[in-house]
Amino acid sequence: xxxxxSTPYRSIWRLTWPQxxxxxxxxLIGVADVYVCGRIGREAQAAMGLVSQALFFFLTxxxxxxxxSVAALSQSLGAGKKLRAARFGGLCLISGVALSGVxxxxxxxxxxxxxxxxxxxxxxxxxxxDILGLFLWLLPINYLFLLTNAVLRSHKMVMAPxxxxxxxxxxxxxLDFGLGLGWWGMPDMGYMGVAWSTFWxxxxxxxxxxxxxxxxGLVSRTMVPAWRWSRVAWRxxxxxxxxxxxxxxxxxxxxxxxxxxxxxLPSGGVEALAGFAGGSKVESGIFLPAFAFNLSASILVGHxxxxxxxxxxxxxxxxxxxxxVVIMSLMAVCLWPxxxxxxxxxxxxxxxxxxxxxxxxxxxxxxxxxxTGMILAGALTGAGATVYTLTIFGLSxxxxxxxVAWWLGWKAWGTADGVxxxxxVSQIFQASALLFIFQFKDWARFxxxxxxxxxx
Numbered sequence: 001x002x003x004x005x006s007t008p009y010r011s012i013w014r015l016t017w018p019q020x021x022x023x024x025x026x027x028l029i030g031v032a033d034v035y036v037c038g039r040i041g042r043e044a045q046a047a048m049g050l051v052s053q054a055l056f057f058f059l060t061x062x063x064x065x066x067x068x069s070v071a072a073l074s075q076s077l078g079a080g081k082k083l084r085a086a087r088f089g090g091l092c093l094i095s096g097v098a099l100s101g102v103x104x105x106x107x108x109x110x111x112x113x114x115x116x117x118x119x120x121x122x123x124x125x126x127x128x129x130d131i132l133g134l135f136l137w138l139l140p141i142n143y144l145f146l147l148t149n150a151v152l153r154s155h156k157m158v159m160a161p162x163x164x165x166x167x168x169x170x171x172x173x174x175l176d177f178g179l180g181l182g183w184w185g186m187p188d189m190g191y192m193g194v195a196w197s198t199f200w201x202x203x204x205x206x207x208x209x210x211x212x213x214x215x216x217g218l219v220s221r222t223m224v225p226a227w228r229w230s231r232v233a234w235r236x237x238x239x240x241x242x243x244x245x246x247x248x249x250x251x252x253x254x255x256x257x258x259x260x261x262x263x264x265l266p267s268g269g270v271e272a273l274a275g276f277a278g279g280s281k282v283e284s285g286i287f288l289p290a291f292a293f294n295l296s297a298s299i300l301v302g303h304x305x306x307x308x309x310x311x312x313x314x315x316x317x318x319x320x321x322x323x324x325v326v327i328m329s330l331m332a333v334c335l336w337p338x339x340x341x342x343x344x345x346x347x348x349x350x351x352x353x354x355x356x357x358x359x360x361x362x363x364x365x366x367x368x369x370x371x372t373g374m375i376l377a378g379a380l381t382g383a384g385a386t387v388y389t390l391t392i393f394g395l396s397x398x399x400x401x402x403x404v405a406w407w408l409g410w411k412a413w414g415t416a417d418g419v420x421x422x423x424x425v426s427q428i429f430q431a432s433a434l435l436f437i438f439q440f441k442d443w444a445r446f447x448x449x450x451x452x453x454x455x456x
Contacts, residue, residue: 008319012296016320018158019292025162025169027285029201032173036180036194044191047127055135056252058107061099062143064245065092066150068237070298071384073154075448078306083222089151090223091230092237093144100143107136131195141202148209151218153299160212168205172197236384236448243390244381250390254397261405262419268355272416275355282342282356283363286331290371293324294378302382310444317379317438321372328371332364339364355416362420369424372431376438384446392433401426 030052037048069092076085107114111132115125149161178186179193189196213219225233262276263269297320304313335342343356363370373396377389401422408418437443 008316009323012300012320012323015156015158015299016289016292016296018162019153019295020289022158022162022165023288023291025165027288028169029172029198032176033194033198036176037191039181040190040194043123044127044194047124047131047191048194051128051131051135057249058103058136058139059142059146060245060248061103062096062146063248064241065095065099065237066146067244067298067381067386068092068239068241069147069150070154071240071302071382072233072237072448073151074299074302074382075306075384077154078303079308085154086218086220086222087225087229088233088237089154089218091225091233092147092150093223095234095237096143096147097140100140104136104139107139108133111136127191130192134192134195134199138199138202141199141206145202145206145209148206148213151213152209153295154302155216155218156299157212157216160216161209164205164208164212167208168201171204172201175200240381240384240386240446243386247386247390247393250394251397254402257402258397258405258419261402261409262416265409265416265419266414268351268416271349271351271355272419274349274352275359275416278343278352278356279359279363282360286335286367287328287370287374289331290324290328290374293320293371294374296320297375297378298382300382301379305383305444305447313379313383313444314438317376320379321375324375325368325371328367332367336364358417359420362417362424366424366427369427369431373427373434376434379438380434380443383443384448385443387446388437388441388443389434392430392437395433396426396430400429
């Protein structure tokens with residue numbers, strides 16, 4: 001898929017909409033798992049939700065390597081270096097297998113220690129331990145699925161991972177109800193049936209990705225790089241990957257602290273926590289398009305820098321940013337009148353619904369700023385400048401959001417509105433800082449290929 005210089009916005013949208021739909025499918029997989037577990041019992045639902053959230057920390061390495069892969073592959077393809085791109089693709093896939101194997105072994109050995117650190121309630125411990133054990137074996141499949149998606153996206157083949165994710169979504173829903181509830185003559189396996197449905201859905205999605213890679217001629221012996229080349233190439237992938245992975249850890253641990261602040265409010269802490277949970281579910285669905293624009297920015301900025309054109313990379317970043325902010329802001333305007341209904345959908349309790357609505361109002365107001373941060377972070381990832389995003393995101397949550405939430409929530413106001421406002425304030429800071437860096441800093445210097453006009 002090439003970008004038509006005469007109609008850049010149409011070309012950007014053609015690259016982005018399949019990724020939006022792919023993320024919708026991914027979102028629906030999680031929704032189906034939680035829904036069916038809710039039909040099985042509250043212990044099963046709590047265990048699935050807990051393990052699904054905890055699994056993120058095991059996937060951090062894969063997400064980081066995927067970001068490094070996109071930067072290296074996009075820049076190589078933009079430079080017309082197909083052999084280098086093939087080698088980077090092979091290096092990332094091999095690294096994913098090796099790293100996931102290490103994490104699986106460590107996870108299986110420390111499974112009980114990990115669950116004890118999470119302070120899992122006794123009635124949830126058994127199901128959580130069973131699900132975590134299976135999901136640890138799923139990690140290599142998950143790693144390869146994420147990394148093959150990254151390879152396909154870097155080649156601008158966005159329809160291929162969409163097919164894989166769509167097929168996985170259908171298989172997951174079918175097996176969730178079949179194995180989880182015993183529908184259609186299948187064995188009733190309860191919560192383990194739901195866990196196995198996710199396992200087989202991801203496995204089928206990975207097989208689909210591998211077949212599509214082979215069909216496109218992207219699987220060959222040239223993908224296996226020599227050790228000498230790998231040692232040098234891995235340095236660049238690691239340089240992009242480690243700030244990206246650390247940023248994910250910093251951001252999500254900050255969210256855990258924010259939950260602690262919310263639960264410890266002088267009044268209404270329980271209702272605020274429930275409102276936080278309901279609001280974040282709605283918010284995660286709202287921001288799916290923004291994540292897709294983030295991915296498009298990584299790909300297109302990387303390709304432009306690979307061709308040696310830093311000025312075009314900056315223009316492309318601003319185009320994607322402008323289109324994304326306009327679309328997301330219009331979505332916020334359309335959703336605003338229906339926030340009470342959305343809140344009641346996810347929180348039938350009146351007090352919790354009120355907190356959910358308040359949470360959503362502050363976060364819808366933040367959409368232009370949140371979208372700015374997400375898209376420009378994607379552009380910087382494509383350039384390999386992830387150290388900037390690590391710094392800004394870290395400051396945003398640990399220096400701005402958490403202190404403001406603590407002071408407003410515990411001292412000045414004493415209500416959850418102080419916590420919600422801190423999220424808006426931190427997003428304004430984050431967007432402003434990233435805009436400054438994108439406009440005035442020489443982030444193009446992080447590219448593997450020296451741009452012709454990096455100071456433009």
